[in-house]
Amino acid sequence: MPAHTMRAIRLHEHGGPEVLRYDEVPVPEPGPGEVLVRVRAVGVNPPDWYLRDGLTNMPPEVRPQFDLPVVPGTDVSGVVEAVAADVTGFAVGDEVFGLLRFPGFDGGAYAEYVAAPASDLAHKPAGLDHVHAAGAPMAGLTAWQFLIELGHDHPSPFQAARHRTVPLGAGTTVLVNGAAGGVGHFALQLAKWKGAQVIAVASGAHEAFLRELGADRFIDYTKARAEDTVRDVDLVLDCVGGRGSRRFLRTLKRGGALFPVFFGEYDDEETARLGVTVSGTQVRSSGAQLAELGRLLDAGTVRVAVDSTFPLADARAAHERAARGHIQGKIVLTVA
Template sequence: MSAQTMRAIRLHEHGGPEVLRYEEVPIPELGPGEVLVRVHAVGVNPPDWYLRDGMSNLPPEVRPKFTLPVIPGTDLSGVVEAVAADVDGFAVGDEVFGLLRFPGFEGSTYAEYVAAPAADLALKPAGIDHVHAAAAPMAGLTAWQFLIEVGHDHPSPFQSARHRPVALDTGKTVLVNGAAGGVGHFALQLAKWKGARVIAVASGRHEAFLRELGADEFIDYTKDRPEELVHGVDLVLDAVGGPDSKRFLRTLKRGGSQFPVFFGEFDEEENAKLGVTVTGTQVRSDAAQLAELGRLLDAGTVRVAIDGTFSLADARAAHERAAQGHIQGKIVLTIA
């Protein structure tokens, strides 16, 4: 490999994990507003496999545009190697983490080097390593923008109404469905940080983990149906979402809200009759919010769980693990 090339994962076609190719490609050149990051770790997220399979889960009219071949990935943690002349605030040697260019698909983080927009980066929390930092941006910012502060005016592609977080405090009860996953375990901790009582829903193998994170009540969905056990909650954060999400409406009190992370099928007349609100948002890169989250990570107020790590060359195995489901926290790719 020459001094001007690097290793990266690229897609030349859509399909299963087998289409992820480990290749030698040119090191990206810096553009205005960018820094060159030597990548140490990469967070693996659902949009990575959506991109891999050609966005078949999204309606054609909302599918992002991209061309092949493409390097997948949006989350990274690494060290600044070079800085464009117009960039202030970062210097060579800085440890950084970020969610790059999302909701687009030009993050290109499954690589040894990335030309990253400085506006999408924050300094890595000193108290955590690159693996845990790389696992935080997309999942952490999703939970933050759903629960704490949206931070942008861009509408969700799935609704016209603007998403408005619920003010969380000691008087509120939040149910988190899919609480053990990437977004879910951040949402649980952020709700607890704000003082709310949290009911965590996941499979039984995650109970000890979620109680350690602060869950006040745990429901094993393989044994019980949450909508039959729980009533009168203020907020449901459904980190699973999808077609079955509307069953959680029965757990809400009048005036309550449901936030499906992956938007499902809801009837506005039914929502009005129940007196509840259903809204969502689409996570976007936000360095200022990431810096705030970084302070919580540094203090240990919020922590990142790692389901497993794989080398960059083993990205296929990482995607195969993701396809198995029942993930506890995040999957991360590491680069020596």
């Protein structure tokens, strides 16, 4: 059994990476439906720095409530240390990975131990080490729920209609903007797995990486604008979003769809005139879907790219790396 205390990163206030503190805190106890995981690696994701900043990028009406101090983090890979009496399917010693309690902000993954809902976990693929497994859950499930199967009936806080995926296969063309990042590099590979042609948009430094992952065409956004050179795409997955996202509407054929992973601004009249749809969703924890993705990871059909790793105690440096941008794959924290 673990000691009574552990080290964890906590936020006592909001601000830049300097507010991430390496504290000594009690080891959590698993409640009903939970397992205690000894953490080996933690994936770093945008919601981690959104939380650090105080969620100021979210509209107040959909901003989750939480109390400080808080342990950030949702993506974890580790070893089961204890199992609640009502949990089946996991045993002490099992290697697991998961996206914890998302879309909430109480995952608590930046720690040596975490109490995790068993339903959020899957067995870690045997062929994947903990670092790569920790890089998969949020980014991989985001790509999965946008492109392959939503898998839940929870409404998105950002649109009234339920998100619906676009059938992918031979003859389908998908443009992925921000293809080198966490979600983007998973989306490219999942679209190729389904047989689609993929146009990858990123900076030129990522071309060889994205070609290796299977991109059929590459556009260096520093030299050319996709909306000026691409037409008749079935689906755009925009992993960047923001005010400029609507420019990708011009790349779509009639009946096509734009899926923005992050917030964008769109005009209903324009989309109606073009005969296209804009749809998004909010990724949710799912051990069952992660197990499906895990089988692809174990087979080598999909792989996790790791941009960089940092010890848990150096979470500040990991967030500073994220702030510099141009990330290739995932940033991961390691736990000794």
